[in-house]
Amino acid sequence: MTVALSRRASDVRVIGLISLAHGSSHFFHLILPSMFPWLKDAFALSYAELGLLMSIFFVVSCLVQASSGFLVDHIGARPVLFAGVGLLAIAALTYSQSTGYPMLILGAVIAGCGNGIFHPVDYTLINHKVSAPNLPYAYSMHGVTGYLGWAAAPAFMVAIAQVSDWRIAFLSAAALEALILLVLWLYKYYLVDDLKERHEQTQVDTQDSHSSAQKTSPFAFLKLSAVWLCWVFFFFSMASTSSLQSFAPSALFSIYQTPLAVGSYFITLLALGSAVGVLFGGYLAAKLQAPERIVSSCLSLTILACLLLATGIISHSWLPVLFIGLGFGYGVVAPSRDLLVKNATPKGVAGRVYGIVYSGIDLGAAVGPFIFGFFMDSGLPKALFMGIAVFQLMVIPTVFKVSSSTTPKTV
CATH class of the missing domain: 1.20.1250.20 (MFS general substrate transporter like domains)
Structure with missing residues (x-):
């Protein structure tokens, strides 16, 4: 019973930390669109130019996401997670200091790089560190925080921009993401990714299936x-x-x-x-x-x-x-x-x-x-x-x- 309770407590901590990080990534999906009315006036941009910023963000995120999984399997999920959260904070800081459209593009590229790591990291940690009976609940909480991040971003950004300006709103988003990075760092023990164990699983799976392809090619x-x-x-x-x-x-x-x-x-x-x-x-x-x-x-x-x-x-x-x-x-x-x-x-x-x-x-x-x-x-x-x-x-x-x-x- 004690072991079961300890395992459940560990699952809860892992799910909570990963869900917090995932919610912050969805939050950053909408911090830029929330400021479109302010940015349009500040830099005399068209709606097409504003829309292109989001296309850049998602295309970069797509490319990074497709490749970051290999990095997760090579160096582990935790350092990649820290890098992604840090890049989102840097992106918001870049937005806040923008002097024109090129800096907004740079911010979108940085944000796309940060956003692209979350699913490979999150699901690797969830599947590797959460016990099987709790996996559906882990997926559930992971998804909930994503939707809540979407819901929170417009309210957070618009409220701050209305009482101050859009630069302060982006700075506030950067500070919020830095705080989340600090929380993840303080509880980093629960995010350890045992690469040796995962690699041993790969070898066992290869031997069980009598397949040499997986052993020789990481793209099998x-x-x-x-x-x-x-x-x-x-x-x-x-x-x-x-x-x-x-x-x-x-x-x-x-x-x-x-x-x-x-x-x-x-x-x-x-x-x-x-x-x-x-x-x-x-x-x-x-x-x-x-x-x-x-x-x-x-x-x-x-x-x-x-x-x-x-x-x-x-x-x-x-x-x-x-x-x-x-x-x-x-x-x-x-x-x-x-x-x-x-x-x-x-x-x-x-x-x-x-x-x-x-x-x-x-x-x-x-x-x-x-x-x-x-x-x-x-x-x-x-x-x-x-x-x-x-x-x-x-x-x-x-x-x-x-x-x-x-x-x-x-x-």
């Missing part, structure tokens, strides 16, 4: 179809989510004459609904142990909600309900999605697999809004919700293919 995992199916899953999932976050207020204004301020409020409801959904999704994943059924059922409901929004006949009073429901459905999916990826990950190579798979998130975030921006510019706001429904529909077959081609593994 790229031949696994399940890895690329998971990448497709993340690409289309994030392409739909980021497009909804970017253009839903404008689309609702065009279709339902909903004021833009109210439409932005619906995005907050989407994030909060997702946070609640992730908590429930963690419980559901732990109890049912059927990730493919959970993901396909929830996505079917979110597809229906998007198609209803595209009809233009929904009552205004039902719009917030639909957005809460959409967020809840996205949230419930997350823990089961993470279990699917874990089951598709060979032993001992978690860092590089998560780096490749989760790079789909960043590329989807960069590509999705770019595609749907053309529909919005062409006066086709209903195509936003219809296209998002199509993207989600394309995800469902990958879930069953991943589930049928993998068996649970210990990482």
Whole structure:
């Protein structure tokens, strides 16, 4: 009993520290967009130039995420985590001292480098240091803090900018990230990544499978179809989510004459609904142990909600309900999605697999809004919700293919 309680306490500390870091990365997704009105006036920028800053951020993050997994497997997750958090603080500091567009671009590049390390680091530590019965709850809390980071950033940045200015807001974000880095450093013992043990697992797995390919090539995992199916899953999932976050207020204004301020409020409801959904999704994943059924059922409901929004006949009073429901459905999916990826990950190579798979998130975030921006510019706001429904529909077959081609593994 004492050992079990000690193990649970250790799991709680690890989950708490990793979730704190993950929440800060999502917080930094939105500190720059939150300041767009101030930056537009300060530097006479166009919306296209402001949007390009976010594309740069996510493209750099995608490239770093795809490669940082190899670094995690080479030097360990903890130093990479510290570097990523430190880079986010430096990025905010760079934003605060910007004298023109080139410095904003530099800040976006630094922020993308920092953001790109989190999923390979987080999931390597979670899968390696959290006991199997608590994994669904770890994925759940990890997801919740991400959504809360999204929800907190606009309120934090705008409130400070309104009472002072945008430079102070960015400096405050840098100070907040520095404080988080200090907390992680003080509790660094709980974030130790035993590379020797992970490498031994790789060798055992290689011997058990009688495969020389994995022993001779660190890229052997790229031949696994399940890895690329998971990448497709993340690409289309994030392409739909980021497009909804970017253009839903404008689309609702065009279709339902909903004021833009109210439409932005619906995005907050989407994030909060997702946070609640992730908590429930963690419980559901732990109890049912059927990730493919959970993901396909929830996505079917979110597809229906998007198609209803595209009809233009929904009552205004039902719009917030639909957005809460959409967020809840996205949230419930997350823990089961993470279990699917874990089951598709060979032993001992978690860092590089998560780096490749989760790079789909960043590329989807960069590509999705770019595609749907053309529909919005062409006066086709209903195509936003219809296209998002199509993207989600394309995800469902990958879930069953991943589930049928993998068996649970210990990482």
